[in-house]
Amino acid sequence: MDLKTLNRIDKLGRLKSRGPQTPKWLKPYHLLFIAFLIIFLFGAFIKLLEQNHI
Template structure:
């Protein structure tokens, strides 16, 4: 194998090990989004529980 193929394989391996790349616009907000989602879901659960009683 020549150097070019070895480099290509190495690059592919590195990309695979890094996992899925998050889009740039999502990075600063993903934690905020998850927090909002959990609060929203908890609110919905509480509403449903209040209606049942």
């Protein structure tokens, strides 16, 4: 094997090892952000309904 092939294998190995680690720390914050957004939109929707009924 030449140096180019070894580098390519090394790069692929690093990409594979780096892949699953990102969602591990991103997931909780991502879900928290979505939950906050849903609560905010739900609150805004209720306010809108209250204004329309009065």
